[in-house]
Amino acid sequence: MCGYIRDTDPGVTQQDLLKQFYSALSALAEKSDVPDVVKIFTSGSYFDSREVSKDTREKISLKLEELEIKKLIVESRPEFVTEEVLDEFDGRKFQLEVGIGLESASDFVRDILVNKGFTFQEFEDAAKFLRHRGFRVKAYLLLKPPFLSESEAIADVVHSAVRIKKLVDVVSINPTNVQKGTLVERLWERKLYRPPWLWSAVEAVKQIRNEGIEVICHPVGRGKRSPHNCGKCDDVVSKALRKFSLYQDLNILDLKCWCMEEWIKAVELERFSRIPLFH
Amino acid sequence: MEINEFRINVSLIKRDSAARIAEIRLENSYVTPYVIDFTKENEFMKLDFGVVPDAASDIAPELYEALKARNKGIEVLTGLKAMPARRVVELITSIKKESAVKPIYAVAAATPSNLPILAYLGVDIFDNILAISRAYEGFYFTPWGELEVSSISNPPCQCEACREGLDVENVVRHNTAMLQNEAMLVRELIKREELRNYVEMKCKASPELTVMLRIADDQLKAYINAKYQKARFQRFRRSTAYFNTIESFSKPEVTYFFQRSAEVYSPKSKTVLLLPCSARKPYLTSKTHRTIRNAVGRLIRGVNEIIISSPLVVPRELELVYPAINYDTPVTGYWSEEEINFVAERLASILIKGEFETIIAHVEGGYSKAVEKALSIAGMDCIFTAEGNVLSSESLSRLRLELEKADKGAFDLYEEIFRHACLYQFGMEVGGRPRGRYPELELFDQRLRVARIDARYGCLEPDFMLAEKLLELDRYAVKIDDFDPKGTIFAPAVLEADSRIKPGDYVVFYNSTMIGVGRALMFGDEMVEATKGYAVEVRRKRRNREQ
Numbered sequence: 001m002c003g004y005i006r007d008t009d010p011g012v013t014q015q016d017l018l019k020q021f022y023s024a025l026s027a028l029a030e031k032s033d034v035p036d037v038v039k040i041f042t043s044g045s046y047f048d049s050r051e052v053s054k055d056t057r058e059k060i061s062l063k064l065e066e067l068e069i070k071k072l073i074v075e076s077r078p079e080f081v082t083e084e085v086l087d088e089f090d091g092r093k094f095q096l097e098v099g100i101g102l103e104s105a106s107d108f109v110r111d112i113l114v115n116k117g118f119t120f121q122e123f124e125d126a127a128k129f130l131r132h133r134g135f136r137v138k139a140y141l142l143l144k145p146p147f148l149s150e151s152e153a154i155a156d157v158v159h160s161a162v163r164i165k166k167l168v169d170v171v172s173i174n175p176t177n178v179q180k181g182t183l184v185e186r187l188w189e190r191k192l193y194r195p196p197w198l199w200s201a202v203e204a205v206k207q208i209r210n211e212g213i214e215v216i217c218h219p220v221g222r223g224k225r226s227p228h229n230c231g232k233c234d235d236v237v238s239k240a241l242r243k244f245s246l247y248q249d250l251n252i253l254d255l256k257c258w259c260m261e262e263w264i265k266a267v268e269l270e271r272f273s274r275i276p277l278f279h
Numbered sequence: 280m281e282i283n284e285f286r287i288n289v290s291l292i293k294r295d296s297a298a299r300i301a302e303i304r305l306e307n308s309y310v311t312p313y314v315i316d317f318t319k320e321n322e323f324m325k326l327d328f329g330v331v332p333d334a335a336s337d338i339a340p341e342l343y344e345a346l347k348a349r350n351k352g353i354e355v356l357t358g359l360k361a362m363p364a365r366r367v368v369e370l371i372t373s374i375k376k377e378s379a380v381k382p383i384y385a386v387a388a389a390t391p392s393n394l395p396i397l398a399y400l401g402v403d404i405f406d407n408i409l410a411i412s413r414a415y416e417g418f419y420f421t422p423w424g425e426l427e428v429s430s431i432s433n434p435p436c437q438c439e440a441c442r443e444g445l446d447v448e449n450v451v452r453h454n455t456a457m458l459q460n461e462a463m464l465v466r467e468l469i470k471r472e473e474l475r476n477y478v479e480m481k482c483k484a485s486p487e488l489t490v491m492l493r494i495a496d497d498q499l500k501a502y503i504n505a506k507y508q509k510a511r512f513q514r515f516r517r518s519t520a521y522f523n524t525i526e527s528f529s530k531p532e533v534t535y536f537f538q539r540s541a542e543v544y545s546p547k548s549k550t551v552l553l554l555p556c557s558a559r560k561p562y563l564t565s566k567t568h569r570t571i572r573n574a575v576g577r578l579i580r581g582v583n584e585i586i587i588s589s590p591l592v593v594p595r596e597l598e599l600v601y602p603a604i605n606y607d608t609p610v611t612g613y614w615s616e617e618e619i620n621f622v623a624e625r626l627a628s629i630l631i632k633g634e635f636e637t638i639i640a641h642v643e644g645g646y647s648k649a650v651e652k653a654l655s656i657a658g659m660d661c662i663f664t665a666e667g668n669v670l671s672s673e674s675l676s677r678l679r680l681e682l683e684k685a686d687k688g689a690f691d692l693y694e695e696i697f698r699h700a701c702l703y704q705f706g707m708e709v710g711g712r713p714r715g716r717y718p719e720l721e722l723f724d725q726r727l728r729v730a731r732i733d734a735r736y737g738c739l740e741p742d743f744m745l746a747e748k749l750l751e752l753d754r755y756a757v758k759i760d761d762f763d764p765k766g767t768i769f770a771p772a773v774l775e776a777d778s779r780i781k782p783g784d785y786v787v788f789y790n791s792t793m794i795g796v797g798r799a800l801m802f803g804d805e806m807v808e809a810t811k812g813y814a815v816e817v818r819r820k821r822r823n824r825e826q
Binding site for chain 1: 317324328329330331332334335338339342345346357358360361386387406408409411412415416447
C-alpha cells in the first residue's frame, strides 16, 4: 500500500543526496539559528547502502558533528539495522534515534493489510539491538490501513503501542493519507475508504499516552485525501496534535467540535458497514 | 477467518417470487423483511461482517476471498451502497441462484426508496445504519427520497418523533420508522403477491433504482430464454399485473408468457381474426367481445383469434392464462412508438408461428398501427374490417362478410383452451370434454374430471387423472415422506421435487401410498433444501388405486 514507489528515481546519485543535504543545511544557516535536532526523512532506509552509501552517511555524520547537532533522527527497515552500520555511529557527538515503520504489531494487519514484508520478531530484534547499543528507537504505527474500520484502526494502534511499550522510546502515529497509484486510492475513489478522522488520532494518542507511553503524531496534508474531520476544525485539531507531540500534555487535546457526534457514529457503526458512512 | 457457526433457522411463511415472508430464528425470531435497529445492542452484531466489503471484491479479489464475511446459514453483504446497480443485482441473484433458502442480510444499504426492490430481489434482512448516519448528516427520510432537515419547516410525517421536533435523535427515530413502514408494507404486498407492481412504482423515484430493476429483468429474461429451471420468478399469481411503466413490459411473467405462448401456440385453422383487448378480463366476458361474437354468430366457429393489447398479444386459447386473465393497462387511445414496436414484434412472431393464410384485423386506431407494423415484419397481408368504432354496424357487417369468405378449421374453443393451457403449464397435451360456465371450466374424460381452470391464478388445476400423467412424466412432481398430509406439507417432509417448480404452480405430490395435487408455496429446489416452512398447500389427495 506504499505509494513511494512512484516517487523513486533510480537515477539519483550519492552526490545528489549530499548536495540536497548541504543545501538544506545552508538554508538553515541563513536563519543563523543552528538546530539541536536533525531529522533525515528518506522515506526509505537510511541504513540501506543501496539508498545511502556508507561514504555518504560518513560525510553527513561528520558535518553534523561539525555543526554540533545534538540528535539525528533517521528511519530504516529492521533488516538494515546491522552491527556494521551501527558501528558507524559509535562514539559520535550526537545521539541517534532510529524510526522503524512497524505499522502494526498485529501480524494480520501488518502482513495482510499493509503488506509490510517483515515479521514482528525482526522488528523486536532490531529494536532490542538498537537499544542495547545505546540508541533511541521510535516505532511508526499506521493509523487506519485499508479495510480496517475507524474503531478497529484506533484499537489496532493502541494495542500495537502497548505491545511494543518496552521495546521503544517513542511511538509515532501516522494517520494514513491517500497516495497516488495505491490500492487505498482505488478504494477511496469508490468511497470504500476514508482516511482516518483526526478525532481517531486524538483518541489513539490519548489512550496511548494514558499507558505512560511517549507518543507523537504529525498529521500530513489537508483535504479529503488526508486525515480529516468536518473540514472546519481540521487545522485546529492538527495543530493541537503537533503541539501535543512536543509537550506530551493531554490537556492540549481537550478539543470539541459538532462533528464529534458523526465521528462517534462512525466508530460505532463502520465495523458493521465495512465502508465509510461519512466522507 | 473462521466461519461463524451462529445457528440460523429459516421458516418460509409466504413467497412472492424471490421475495418472501419468513421467520428467521437466531436466539430470538424475526419476521422478514426485517429491519435491525442498531441504536440498540442486537444479536445480529455477533455475525461475522468480514473485513473486506463485497463492494471491494473487484479491486482486491485475493484479499476479498480471504477476508469476506463468512457465516453459516446467512449471507452478510457489505458495501452495497457503494456498488453500481448491476453488481448489486448480480451479487444478490448469484446467491439466490445457489439457494432460495439461505437468508440475505444487506448491511448499511436500506433506504425507504430501495428497500422494496432489494426485498424483491431476495434480501431478507436490513438495518437502520444509513437511517442513523444520514440523520447525523442532516437528512430526513421520506417514502420518496431524502430531504435536508434544515429545509423542513413542517415535517411531512405524523410519527411521535416528528411531533416532538427534529433534533438528531428524533430524526434517527423517524428515519428508522420510515424503513420499518416500508418493510411492513412490503410484507403486506408479499401476502397479496403484488410486490412487483409496487417495486415498479418505487423505482421511478430514482434512475439508479430503475436501472436495478431493468438489469434484474434482463437477467431473468436470459434465464427464461435459456430455460434455466431455477429462475426465481412466478408463472402464475393472484394479483393483477399493472402495465403502468416501461419496466412492467418486462415483468418476468410477461417475458415467460411471450416465450411460452410462441412455443405452444398451435392453432387449428388457417384464418385468424385480430381483435382489440377489453378492459374486462377474461376478454370473452367483456361487452365488446360478446357484442362482436353475437354479431357474427356461427361465423366465428373454426376461426382462430388473437387479441391485441399493450403490451400483451394473446391467442384466444390462452386468454385464461396469467397474466392475460388478470391485468390492467392504461388506455388513452394513444399508442407510443415503443408500445407499437413492442406489440408488433410479438404479434409478428405469433402470426408466423400460426402459419395463417388469411388475417382479418377488426381493429382501429393504435391497434391498427401495431397490426400494420407486425404485418410488415412478418411479410404478411391482412384485411381491415373496422372503420372508426369496431362495434359500429358498418364495421360488423364488413367483418361478417370477410368471415363468410374465410377458410375455417374444425375445433372446439374450450377444448383448445384446455389443450393450450396444459401445453403452456406442463408441456403436454390434454383432451376431453369441457363443461361449465366460462371461465369456470372443467375438463372431463368420460365421467372423470381431468382438470379445471383456476381463474384466480390463471392456470390449470389438475385433477387425479392429469396428476397421474404428470407423475408418469415426472413433471412438477414432489415426493414426500410416507404420511398422510393434512392441509399443508412442510419442507422437511419433502424428499424430492422437480426443480422447475415455482411458487404458485400446481404440483403433484406422492409417496408410497398417496397421490395428491397441491399448490407450491416454494421453489422446487427450495422444498428439498429447506428444513422448515410451508412447502405445498394440499388441494386434493387420495390413496393409490392399487391399494
